[in-house]
Amino acid sequence: MTDSLASWGRFCVFAALMLTFACTPGTAETTESSASNSGSESTSDSGTSAGATSASTTSAATTNVSSTSDASVSTSASSDSATSASESDTASTTGAIEPGECDATLEGCNEGYKCNVFATEQNQNILGNLGCFPLDPDGKQIDEPCDAGDEPNDGIDDCVEGAVCWNVNEEGQGTCWSLCPLMGNDYECFYEGAGNCAVCQECAVGLCVPACNPLLDECAEGTICVPDSQSFGCVLDASDGQAPAGTPCEFVNVCNSGTVCIDPSLYPAPACEGQSGCCAPHCDWSEFDADLDGVADMGDPASACELPGTECVAWYEDPQQAPPEVAGVGVCVAMP
Numbered sequence: 194m195t196d197s198l199a200s201w202g203r204f205c206v207f208a209a210l211m212l213t214f215a216c217t218p219g220t221a222e223t224t225e226s227s228a229s230n231s232g233s234e235s236t237s238d239s240g241t242s243a244g245a246t247s248a249s250t251t252s253a254a255t256t257n258v259s260s261t262s263d264a265s266v267s268t269s270a271s272s273d274s275a276t277s278a279s280e281s282d283t284a285s286t287t288g289a290i291e292p293g294e295c296d297a298t299l300e301g302c303n304e305g306y307k308c309n310v311f312a313t314e315q316n317q318n319i320l321g322n323l324g325c326f327p328l329d330p331d332g333k334q335i336d337e338p339c340d341a342g343d344e345p346n347d348g349i350d351d352c353v354e355g356a357v358c359w360n361v362n363e364e365g366q367g368t369c370w371s372l373c374p375l376m377g378n379d380y381e382c383f384y385e386g387a388g389n390c391a392v393c394q395e396c397a398v399g400l401c402v403p404a405c406n407p408l409l410d411e412c413a414e415g416t417i418c419v420p421d422s423q424s425f426g427c428v429l430d431a432s433d434g435q436a437p438a439g440t441p442c443e444f445v446n447v448c449n450s451g452t453v454c455i456d457p458s459l460y461p462a463p464a465c466e467g468q469s470g471c472c473a474p475h476c477d478w479s480e481f482d483a484d485l486d487g488v489a490d491m492g493d494p495a496s497a498c499e500l501p502g503t504e505c506v507a508w509y510e511d512p513q514q515a516p517p518e519v520a521g522v523g524v525c526v527a528m529p
Contacts, residue, residue, distance in 0.1 A: 293325045297375035297397050299355060299383065301325070310357055310372065310398060311348030319346050320396040328354055333369045335384050336403070341365045355383030359400070360416070360429055368413070373399030389423040402426030406519050407451060407475045419445045419453065420508075424516045438525075439500065441468035448472035459526040462500060474498065476505035478523025482512070498525035 295301035295308030302308050302325035309326045312319040332353035333339045339358035341350045342365055350358035352369035361367035371387035373380040380392045382401040392399030405411040405418035405427045412418050412427035419428055431447045439462035442454035452472040457465040465471030476497040494504040505523040509515035515522075 295323050295325055297323070297380075299323075299372065299374040299398065302328075307354040309348045309350070312346035318393075318395055320393065320398060320400060322348075323397045324348050332356075333358075335369050335371050335387050337369050339367050339369045341367055357400075370403070371401035373401055389421050389426050391422050391426075402428065404518075407453065407522060408477055410450070412450075417446055417450050424519055425522070436472050438462070438472050438474040439464055440472045441465045442470040442472050443468075444470075451475055453524060455524065455526070460500065460503065461527055473503075474525050475508075476523040476525055477521055478505050478507045478512070479521030481505060482507070482521075497523075500525060500527075503527050 293301055293303040293306060299308040305328055306325040307328040308323055310319050311322050311324055311326075313322060316322055326348040329351040331351075333351055333356075334353055335356055339350055339352050341358040341361045345358070345361040345365055345367070350367075350369075352358050355374070356369040356371050358367040359370040371382045371384040373382050373390040373392060375398070380390050380399045382388060382390050384401070388401040388403040390399045390401055402421050403412070403416075403426060405425050407418040407425055409418075412430075415430055416427040417430035417432065418425050420426075421428075428446050430450070431444065432449050434449060436442060436448045436452070438449075438452050439460075440448065441457075441464055442448050445454045448454050449472065452474050454470040455473050457468055457471040460471045460473035462471055478494075480497070481492065481494045494506070497505040503525045506526050508522045508524055509520065512520045
């Protein structure tokens with residue numbers, strides 16, 4: 194089977210992720226929204242043939258930290274950050290608690306400080322603000338657990354330079370994710386191999402989302418594999434395991450692992466009638482395409498899908514040009 198969803202012209206190519214900001218890689222066209230370090234994200238997906246219909250996301254209530262942080266500097270995160278009340282007030286406005294300015298290249302801070310993202314009362318988009326904050330001499334590495342302190346969005350954490358403590362829970366605990374500084378004319382992950390770089394229109398820097406394959410169980414506990422701007426990335430799981438295939442959805446990270454939120458016209462389950470989206474199951478499309486895996490076509494694509502009238506279709510418009518590790522990813526959709 195060589196047809197793809199793109200040939201039908203019936204789908205939207207916006208895939209919603211888990212940061213609450215709409216973004217694309219580098220210089221690609223972007224849409225506007227906002228971001229907070231609560232683990233919800235949305236990204237426009239310019240490379241897939243099957244896209245989610247929702248352009249925003251949600252995060253699980255049990256893991257969502259406050260999105261209204263006033264970004265006042267917490268002096269308990271580092272001994273170097275001890276400041277007077279007046280200095281703290283200044284920090285909440287400028288983001289810098291030490292002279293030195295940094296920009297989208299993440300450079301410019303004084304020795305012992307790092308350029309990091311933070312939120313303010315005026316701008317809740319944590320990726321839209323940059324300032325200089327104390328650098329932990331024993332900073333946690335990428336993918337290691339981290340501590341964002343009492344004010345998760347204030348810019349102070351114990352991650353290494355070029356990283357931010359992300360997916361922070363109510364106790365201020367999260368994971369170090371690489372930032373994407375501006376490198377020449379494009380944004381690139383500060384740490385090579387840290388994931389897929391996503392940047393929003395109002396973001397000063399981007400965020401590297403850990404890459405994954407939705408057909409495999411590769412994401413850390415509490416996260417789920419969903420489409421992102423370049424491939425698939427691990428984001429906070431807001432499904433609570435309660436949204437199997439055929440469940441209505443508005444956000445891409447509310448569907449169970451192994452499913453994705455798409456237009457209900459593409460997956461017309463009875464419960465999704467009249468809804469904005471429907472959780473559809475992923476499938477291994479490579480099993481039905483000889484060109485992709487070098488094996489003769491096997492069976493009927495409809496055999497991979499339980500909903501009558503649906504069959505396994507390639508997620509990417511041109512699987513031959515897709516990232517090799519996810520080229521075989523498919524999704525069950527209704528055939529025209």
